[in-house]
Amino acid sequence: MIHEEHPISRADISTITGLTPSSVTRLTKELLDEGYIKEIGTIGKSTPGRRRVLLDLKKEAFLSLVFDVGVNITTYGIGYFDGEVEMRGNFYTPKDPVEFFMKIKEIYLRTRDELNVARISLSIPGMVDMKENKILLAPNLGWEDVSIPELLDVDVPVLADNEANLSMLAEKYHSEDMKNVQEAVFIIIREGVGTGLLIDGKIYRGPSFTAGEAGHMTVNLYSDRFCHCSNKGCWELFSSINWAIEQYGDGLEGKNAIEKFQALKLRGNARRVMERFAENIAVGIVNLVNILNPEIVILGGEVQDLGESFYKVIEEEVKKRALKAATKKLKIRPTTFRTISSNLVGAAVLAIEDIIENVR
Ligand SMILES: [Zn+2]
Structure with missing residues (x-):
């Protein structure tokens, strides 16, 4: 809910979810303690001068390394826990998938030295079997049945989805x-x-x-x-x-x-x-x-x-x-996404969804 509605007050969370205020206080304390969210203050409009505490996402809580795989050029950036993306660079897309994933690994290892990356997330111009983590067909790249785990051996989960699906995901999250x-x-x-x-x-x-x-x-x-x-x-x-x-x-x-x-x-x-x-x-x-x-x-x-x-x-x-x-x-x-492509933002949203699903 905080992801969907941020920033939001505890009282509003309680109203929307039907959870008792004490449950909301307890649950949000856990999230605060574990560093997923933070408190921000605003001056309440209805009660001038009174400070209202809102809960917001801690954008650095989880980072993902996101790639927009283009037929000619691949761009990449850092995805934050609040769904924002910061551009990092681009390179010519190697036509050979083996070479391509070597390049991804190289960028990941370089980024890992500097940032704590929790996921790698790829936008693919083609069909992706998300269960097997396999690119079924990316026709304009000439890639067929490319198993990502076989070509990319890294110590973080790697996610991939079709670029149109990711664009839809980005719009749903942000617009x-x-x-x-x-x-x-x-x-x-x-x-x-x-x-x-x-x-x-x-x-x-x-x-x-x-x-x-x-x-x-x-x-x-x-x-x-x-x-x-x-x-x-x-x-x-x-x-x-x-x-x-x-x-x-x-x-x-x-x-x-x-x-x-x-x-x-x-x-x-x-x-x-x-x-x-x-x-x-x-x-x-x-x-x-x-x-x-x-x-x-x-x-x-x-x-x-x-x-x-x-x-x-x-x-x-x-x-x-x-x-x-x-x-x-x-x-x-x-699309509302201008400077950073919708599918690259979607790759960050996909990583966030995966992280939230696996939080315990
Ligand atoms: Zn056709």
């Missing part, structure tokens, strides 16, 4: 408008397209951890374009950043294509490509909205900064195509 939302979808658009599904207030991963692979729903029955998943006409073929770059053509190929794409002034051909791109994204959102009836659809990845007009096209197209009743309360917005 004001997600507080009472039980159903939501996070769509991450990068070289591929992934979705994180929040159902009944929890991330839905499915029994074999492939839920949310909405990028592979068929949106064009007659397309002869093959997807790496061996299907034809998948949504991600028309809504990933690769589609937009390919359509725009001249001058956007090569290494920094994504950066160049984001810097485009929306005129002429670029504007038309952008509008079609928005429409293509909208078609997938329509399918998701009709199936899941989410309250909020959040977009992240390379499209989060494309601006209001881009989102307006998406909204209009969704309104036009989706079931009327499903869109009545629907909100579509870019």
Whole structure:
């Protein structure tokens, strides 16, 4: 509860949980003694001059080393117990998983000299079996059936999850408008397209951890374009950043294509490509909205900064195509995470959840 509502008073904890004030006092004393939380003082508004004691998380209580594994560049940082992340650096993602995890270990050992890291947490652009701790498939990296424990031998637990799931987790943890939302979808658009599904207030991963692979729903029955998943006409073929770059053509190929794409002034051909791109994204959102009836659809990845007009096209197209009743309360917005990516923050939240589950 302190994680969800911090800072919070003992009286409020008692009201919300129904625990007696003496139980709350006893339990919070334990948490204080063990260094998970701290007391902070504020001046009460209703009773001027009177100091009200609030409980807040001690952000240094647990630290995690978090990685956003990108197809080209991996960024990393330190995750704190209050869900904040401090950026530390980045490196080119080695294509060989053995080499990649050697690099992770090297960074961990260096960080451990300086900080007490309790978890390593990885955001993966692909499917992750969280029970076996295995990367099932990260198509744009060419990684398949990569067992993390086999390649990363360290003295702290290592966690990993799909980047869209982690983005959803970060939004659920930090965003004001997600507080009472039980159903939501996070769509991450990068070289591929992934979705994180929040159902009944929890991330839905499915029994074999492939839920949310909405990028592979068929949106064009007659397309002869093959997807790496061996299907034809998948949504991600028309809504990933690769589609937009390919359509725009001249001058956007090569290494920094994504950066160049984001810097485009929306005129002429670029504007038309952008509008079609928005429409293509909208078609997938329509399918998701009709199936899941989410309250909020959040977009992240390379499209989060494309601006209001881009989102307006998406909204209009969704309104036009989706079931009327499903869109009545629907909100579509870019992610609130700007300087630090949603999935990196999500990796920190995943570590926090794991730590809390294992506290005794
Ligand atoms: Zn596919």
